Amino acid sequence: MDKFFSPKSIAVIGASRDPKSPGHVAFRNLINSEYRGEVYPVNPKAERILNRKCYTKVSDIKAPVELAVVMVPAKFVAEVIQDCGKKGIRHAVIISAGFGEVGNREGEKKIRQIAKKNKIRFVGVNCMGIYDAHSGMDFIFNPKHRMERPGKGNISFISQSGALGVVILDWMSMKGYNLSKFVSYGNATDIDETDLIEYLEKDRSTKVICAYFEGLKRGRKFFEVAKRIKTPIIAQKGGKTEEGNKAVSSHTGSLAGSTEIYSAAFKQAGVIQANDMEELFDFARIMSTQPKPKGKRVQVITNGGGMGVLLTDDIINNGLELAEISPKSRKGMKKRLPGYFVVKNPIDLTGNATSKEFGIALDAAIKDSNVDMVITVVLFQTPALDANVTEVIAERARACKKPFVVVSAGGRYTEVLKKKIEDAGIPSFSQPQRAARALSVLYNYWRGK
Amino acid sequence: MDKFFSPKSIAVIGASRDPKSPGHVAFRNLINSEYRGEVYPVNPKAERILNRKCYTKVSDIKAPVELAVVMVPAKFVAEVIQDCGKKGIRHAVIISAGFGEVGNREGEKKIRQIAKKNKIRFVGVNCMGIYDAHSGMDFIFNPKHRMERPGKGNISFISQSGALGVVILDWMSMKGYNLSKFVSYGNATDIDETDLIEYLEKDRSTKVICAYFEGLKRGRKFFEVAKRIKTPIIAQKGGKTEEGNKAVSSHTGSLAGSTEIYSAAFKQAGVIQANDMEELFDFARIMSTQPKPKGKRVQVITNGGGMGVLLTDDIINNGLELAEISPKSRKGMKKRLPGYFVVKNPIDLTGNATSKEFGIALDAAIKDSNVDMVITVVLFQTPALDANVTEVIAERARACKKPFVVVSAGGRYTEVLKKKIEDAGIPSFSQPQRAARALSVLYNYWRGK
Numbered sequence: 001m002d003k004f005f006s007p008k009s010i011a012v013i014g015a016s017r018d019p020k021s022p023g024h025v026a027f028r029n030l031i032n033s034e035y036r037g038e039v040y041p042v043n044p045k046a047e048r049i050l051n052r053k054c055y056t057k058v059s060d061i062k063a064p065v066e067l068a069v070v071m072v073p074a075k076f077v078a079e080v081i082q083d084c085g086k087k088g089i090r091h092a093v094i095i096s097a098g099f100g101e102v103g104n105r106e107g108e109k110k111i112r113q114i115a116k117k118n119k120i121r122f123v124g125v126n127c128m129g130i131y132d133a134h135s136g137m138d139f140i141f142n143p144k145h146r147m148e149r150p151g152k153g154n155i156s157f158i159s160q161s162g163a164l165g166v167v168i169l170d171w172m173s174m175k176g177y178n179l180s181k182f183v184s185y186g187n188a189t190d191i192d193e194t195d196l197i198e199y200l201e202k203d204r205s206t207k208v209i210c211a212y213f214e215g216l217k218r219g220r221k222f223f224e225v226a227k228r229i230k231t232p233i234i235a236q237k238g239g240k241t242e243e244g245n246k247a248v249s250s251h252t253g254s255l256a257g258s259t260e261i262y263s264a265a266f267k268q269a270g271v272i273q274a275n276d277m278e279e280l281f282d283f284a285r286i287m288s289t290q291p292k293p294k295g296k297r298v299q300v301i302t303n304g305g306g307m308g309v310l311l312t313d314d315i316i317n318n319g320l321e322l323a324e325i326s327p328k329s330r331k332g333m334k335k336r337l338p339g340y341f342v343v344k345n346p347i348d349l350t351g352n353a354t355s356k357e358f359g360i361a362l363d364a365a366i367k368d369s370n371v372d373m374v375i376t377v378v379l380f381q382t383p384a385l386d387a388n389v390t391e392v393i394a395e396r397a398r399a400c401k402k403p404f405v406v407v408s409a410g411g412r413y414t415e416v417l418k419k420k421i422e423d424a425g426i427p428s429f430s431q432p433q434r435a436a437r438a439l440s441v442l443y444n445y446w447r448g449k
Numbered sequence: 450m451d452k453f454f455s456p457k458s459i460a461v462i463g464a465s466r467d468p469k470s471p472g473h474v475a476f477r478n479l480i481n482s483e484y485r486g487e488v489y490p491v492n493p494k495a496e497r498i499l500n501r502k503c504y505t506k507v508s509d510i511k512a513p514v515e516l517a518v519v520m521v522p523a524k525f526v527a528e529v530i531q532d533c534g535k536k537g538i539r540h541a542v543i544i545s546a547g548f549g550e551v552g553n554r555e556g557e558k559k560i561r562q563i564a565k566k567n568k569i570r571f572v573g574v575n576c577m578g579i580y581d582a583h584s585g586m587d588f589i590f591n592p593k594h595r596m597e598r599p600g601k602g603n604i605s606f607i608s609q610s611g612a613l614g615v616v617i618l619d620w621m622s623m624k625g626y627n628l629s630k631f632v633s634y635g636n637a638t639d640i641d642e643t644d645l646i647e648y649l650e651k652d653r654s655t656k657v658i659c660a661y662f663e664g665l666k667r668g669r670k671f672f673e674v675a676k677r678i679k680t681p682i683i684a685q686k687g688g689k690t691e692e693g694n695k696a697v698s699s700h701t702g703s704l705a706g707s708t709e710i711y712s713a714a715f716k717q718a719g720v721i722q723a724n725d726m727e728e729l730f731d732f733a734r735i736m737s738t739q740p741k742p743k744g745k746r747v748q749v750i751t752n753g754g755g756m757g758v759l760l761t762d763d764i765i766n767n768g769l770e771l772a773e774i775s776p777k778s779r780k781g782m783k784k785r786l787p788g789y790f791v792v793k794n795p796i797d798l799t800g801n802a803t804s805k806e807f808g809i810a811l812d813a814a815i816k817d818s819n820v821d822m823v824i825t826v827v828l829f830q831t832p833a834l835d836a837n838v839t840e841v842i843a844e845r846a847r848a849c850k851k852p853f854v855v856v857s858a859g860g861r862y863t864e865v866l867k868k869k870i871e872d873a874g875i876p877s878f879s880q881p882q883r884a885a886r887a888l889s890v891l892y893n894y895w896r897g898k
Contacts, residue, residue: 163828244765344699
């Protein structure tokens with residue numbers, strides 16, 4: 001499977017000279033990516049593409065080719081795969097669409113048979129392909145100025161939907177969230193979600209697996225594997241209603257199946273279920289950065305009272321508890337903080353809080369054995385708060401052996417400072433309920449483990 | 450009440466020379482705002498502030514003063530209000546904190562009595578004040594580089610929590626959402642939420658009222674008024690749990706009351722309930738821009754299949770229905786669109802869609818009498834799609850007499866193009882379920898009206 005992510009050489013079959021075509025953009029992105037292997041364009045109608053010699057068919061290439069990226073129209077795919085076999089290629093990514101998802105199940109079956117006969121394993125058909133942030137390999141056919149790529153991280157993401165996949169990669173880049181590997185696997189004609197999670201479990205740069213599924217190719221096997229592996233899996237499921245199922249069948253040709261059955265099976269296998277795209281990464285960030293909590297008692301520190309109120313509701317509604325800080329730490333804090341600060345839970349430092357006062361409250365919460373997890377609300381809009389507060393928080397977070405998250409919301413100034421928080425490895429959330437929900441997911445995942 | 454939003458002259462009592470203090474920033478923001486009335490700083494310890502003559506007390510000002518902004522420490526407020534009475538001021542905004550919310554109920558009662566005796570109506574205590582996007586009046590005490598201000602629009606927002614209020618204004622500015630009036634009213638010691646919504650109903654620049662409540666000062670009266678007025682009210686309620694209620698009492702000193710009772714009363718009074726800050730403005734934007742729908746049949750047009758699947762689920766889960774486009778329009782579309790496009794509901798234009806093809810599908814959906822509402826998913830990341838698609842969509846939206854919204858998600862390039870959509874008055878959403886939920890709120894609001 002490594003050959004899918006860091007092959008020594010790649011042939012792009014269906015590379016094109018037309019700058020607007022996917023076959024051109026994918027090829028251009030690949031040669032402009034950090035990927036350092038050999039890249040060969042294949043197209044019988046072109047002599048050179050982007051100043052590289054172009055081949056009529058893949059078997060004309062003299063040098064060895066480890067991975068074939070297939071982007072030709074559906075009707076030519078069979079022939080291309082046959083030729084890949086002739087060339088001795090064992091790995092392919094078939095991006096071409098026009099198979100089971102439009103009723104052409106026969107055509108899809110034929111591809112599977114030819115590939116099998118030629119000992120070729122492939123990702124696809126009907127997909128967006130693979131992006132590996134670590135090897136730099138990138139043949140996603142969207143222009144980079146329209147869709148940015150996330151940096152190197154430890155979250156891998158597999159998506160049955162290509163569109164959803166690219167939306168998420170683009171959004172992750174803007175947010176500064178990092179990635180290990182991305183696979184859009186479409187109809188899962190050969191390599192399926194179970195193969196992928198089995199591989200990603202062994203991948204040293206993957207700490208958490210995110211997934212968007214529409215159906216599961218081998219349901220029983222998938223749940224068996226999901227239950228066995230140690231890497232947390234976070235999944236969003238498309239096709240939860242009868243109507244949604246119909247939409248799935250004309251999208252990736254999958255059978256979506258009953259929601260109730262899926263939901264129960266996910267739960268039993270320890271798969272964390274996300275309700276939307278944002279939750280996928282809320283949960284992934286908390287699972288990949290935060291330690292196992294000792295209990296469910298949460299301390300809130302805030303410089304905005306309303307946020308404290310909302311968080312209190314959200315902590316309770318998500319099955320967590322408000323920590324009760326020990327009388328001793330309360331006394332210590334009271335001595336060092338202005339009298340009008342509310343030293344309960346939430347600790348309300350009010351709009352007058354300085355970074356020094358945040359530090360005092362944070363130190364107390366981190367040390368206190370009655371506190372299992374810490375949520376810090378920092379509203380950067382106030383005049384009293386210097387930008388240095390991000391350092392104060394990051395320093396405490398590094399020292400903290402408990403789950404530690406930040407809630408902060410606003411406009412452009414806030415986004416800049418939040419990125420500093422995120423860069424320090426602290427998950428930050430704009431909506432208080434997302435923070436509470438993420439902590440409850442973390443708590444429930446580790447409970448009994 | 451107009452005097453609170455566009456007075457001819459304002460005294461800032463507690464204006465300060467210290468650039469980090471709220472009293473300085475509020476005064477600076479006011480003189481730098483678009484507000485064109487007279488502004489007087491009052492502070493016994495300063496002779497000039499920002500090059501303006503400073504007064505020892507408000508009654509020393511010779512010229513008339515219509516509005517007093519009070520930012521002195523709690524213990525001086527009574528005396529200041531007394532002096533405002535002497536000066537003949539009838540309107541005040543008391544930003545000062547340190548009253549009921551910290552147990553000082555006596556102090557708060559005293560302020561109320563003195564104000565009443567002097568015929569002064571006031572907003573506060575313990576609040577962030579008022580921002581009027583139309584008159585330009587802005588004495589919010591957060592620096593503008595840390596908290597941006599939204600432009601002129603038709604959504605008004607009243608917030609019991611100051612912090613939540615400023616977070617939302619800042620976030621609205623970044624998103625390009627516009628505002629009419631913002632009032633942070635804190636402890637509602639005198640002017641309360643009911644006074645405010647009664648005033649905003651008559652305000653010609655307010656089409657929708659958004660509110661964050663922790664408690665209601667006059668519950669029965671509020672629901673009476675809410676039921677009577679024609680302006681849609683969208684409310685988020687803080688303090689929904691017992692623990693949340695406790696947090697409320699040390700925040701704005703309100704009694705939050707039982708969630709069930711509130712929720713039922715809101716529903717009966719026709720108040721739209723939002724679960725989070727984002728929903729407040731999802732619903733506000735749809736209510737302020739979209740017409741009454743004829744029914745609940747939604748047509749989805751998408752260039753990303755996975756988004757179509759998710760939207761289908763969300764439409765059903767929110768009690769809406771998938772429209773069935775007439776055989777005639779389907780035939781017409783099939784003739785003009787490539788064969789591999791899926792012309793059902795969702796209409797899946799695939800990643801190859803051009804802006805022309807979006808236009809064809811939009812025209813059909815807008816004309817079709819089987820379609821009550823239209824959701825267009827446009828993923829800007831694909832190579833085939835030119836940026837002109839925003840014009841194509843905006844043009845159709847202008848001609849469309851049905852509710853029309855857009856779903857689009859991604860990174861920076863997408864955000865730029867989404868802003869163009871939003872500027873054309875079309876609500877746009879990043880998460881498919883938010884679009885479906887907003888349409889269901891619109892449908893349910895108008896049902897039976």
